[in-house]
Amino acid sequence: MEALPETKLLRLFDVLYTEGSVTGAAEQLGLSQPTVSIWLAQLREQLGDPLFVRTSKGMQPTPRAQALIGMVRDALDALRQIGGAAPAFDPAHSDRRFCVAMTDASHVNLLPQLLGHLRQSAPSIGFRAGIIDVTLAERLQSGAVDLALGLIPELGAGFYQQTLFTQDWVCLARADHPRIGARLTLSAYRREGHIEIVSGTGHHLLENALRHARVTRPVVLELPGFLGLSAVLETSDLLVTVPRQTGETLASRGTLRLHPCPFPIPPFTVKQHWHTRFHQDPGNRWLRHACMALFGTTPAARLQPSPA
Secondary structure, three states: OOOOOOHHHHHHHHHEEEEEEEEHHHHHHHOHHHHHHHHHHHHHHOOOOEEEEEEEOOOEHHHHHHHHHHHHHHHHHHHHHHOOOOOOOOOOOOOOOEEEEOOOOHHOOOHHHHHHHHHOOOOOOEEEEEEEOOOHHHHHHHHOEEEEEEEOOOOOOOEEEEEEEEEEEEEEEEEOOOOOOOOOOHHHHHHOOOOEEOOOOOHHHHHHHHHHHOOOOOOOOOOOOOOOHHHHHHOOOEEEEEEHHHHHHHHHHOOOOEEEOOOOOEEEEEEEEEEEOOOOOOOHHHHHHHHHHHEEEEEEOOOEEEOO
């Protein structure tokens, strides 16, 4: 006789204990009486006990069945909970701590909006801005990082990615720069001193574009990131070439002026990335949806696993 799944046998045990008859159990389970009898025989064989015996009062449980009924019902309750819907994530009352890995450019562009949204809709949630480095894939897989925002082409198989927005490039200089008017020319770009931001994948895109356009520029200052950039620009005659969103944020105070780049630089897409382990996690899903609502600008944002 082919063994039945344990769930069916546990259900039969519980119904027989409650109904006290094979006929009643068959009706409850939507089975024929011969089928119930076959299942009961299998139960008896597996447990080495008659379990239920016929009496003048119907099928009565043996002491062994009485000792097991509590465990059987606990097991059925546990199986029902496992098979039920995943618990919902309630941001208004959750005290979960999220970590989002991002570049320091995102600290300028994205972090204020994201933190403001979290403080309003999830006041008890903790938040940490993590770094993007060679350990990122491992930290996303382990759950130490929930989400990563940026241009991160090195993340391979096992990760989902979703496009948030596309970035092109702009130049920044102080608003009262003595040699640059309303329009930055290519000759002025070649002539003026520059600040170079040497971190991140975007730096390589800019360097490749400069080589392709055969544009040289005098680099006066190299910075590892955007910290202090606006203060240096405001107090010098230097230029910097940055992604548009960063430039617009830094220029919003009015002391710096935004200029179109005088040579072509290919745009790039900023995406959010997460590991497949957490694709169905309710909290992770809520965080991703929040980032898409805040930053998503593409009409049909792509959701796909990263290429192998």
